[in-house]
Amino acid sequence: MVSSESVNTYLDELAQQRRQSPHTVSNYRRDLRVLCSLIGELPGACTIDAVETHHIRRFIAQLHARGLGGRSLARMLSAWRGFYRWLGLHGEMTANPIEGVRAPKSPKALPKVLSPDEANRLLDSSSDEVLEIRDQAMFELFYSSGLRLAELAALDVSSLEDIQAGEVRVLGKRSKLRLVPVGSKARAAVVAWAQRRCEVAGTEQSALFVGQRGGRIHPRVIEERLKQRALAQGLPTSVHPHMLRHSFASHVLQSSGDLRAVQEMLGHASIASTQIYTHLDFQHLARVYDSAHPRAKRK
Known part of the structure; x- marks a missing residue:
């Protein structure tokens, strides 16, 4: 049994x-x-x-x-x-009762993303308070490199050298290692945090991002800090880390049109997972068309 x-x-x-x-x-x-x-x-x-x-x-x-x-x-x-x-x-079952059972289909919801202006508003913040500097580094890195929440929380101080060189190595799903570019603003924000990290980090703590008590920051804390930042910046929607990942993918695709590159940076095993952002890209193009085409404008 x-x-x-x-x-x-x-x-x-x-x-x-x-x-x-x-x-x-x-x-x-x-x-x-x-x-x-x-x-x-x-x-x-x-x-x-x-x-x-x-x-x-x-x-x-x-x-x-x-x-x-x-x-x-x-x-x-x-x-x-x-x-x-x-x-x-393990010899405890002779048949799998789940095989052949399929879930009912539901409409595929497109991921919610920030507009470029909203992303800039979220990240345009300056403060001398050490935890705000940490938050700025985390949020810039989310948006710059499309990291997952667990990937960012798992980063160690040893990744600083790579980040300063313009890239970050992360261990994604199924222990798949990938190398992702890091933009200049994110690099600057991480360096600023690294210079103040010793004020918070515990002795011999290896985590790059630490919480108020000096240990590795908990993902829930990251989520809550991002939510608070969005409210403080007057954004009309609840912002979570994966929304920054979605925004990264959508904005890079809008600018480059390179679906394969976005797939690699996101760490998707299948390009089918990345293709959902082409629908977001089409929505963006459709809005541009509606506002620009002389025969598309409403009277």
């Missing part, structure tokens, strides 16, 4: 052997908890290893009726499918 110990062992393997990010492991834990809860609602003493495909289809229908969208359900099915495959490899 499959027990909760199997779930914990699987999650430990994801974290330690497959080097999945803490965020991914946390999502998998939550999704498997949902699965166990749904199984517990079935009549009789049904267990994980007794679940069949018709049960999974019922679960998905129930979750969809509760308001979960297609993308959330697809992610959940992926987590369940991976767990059942792992059980099969």
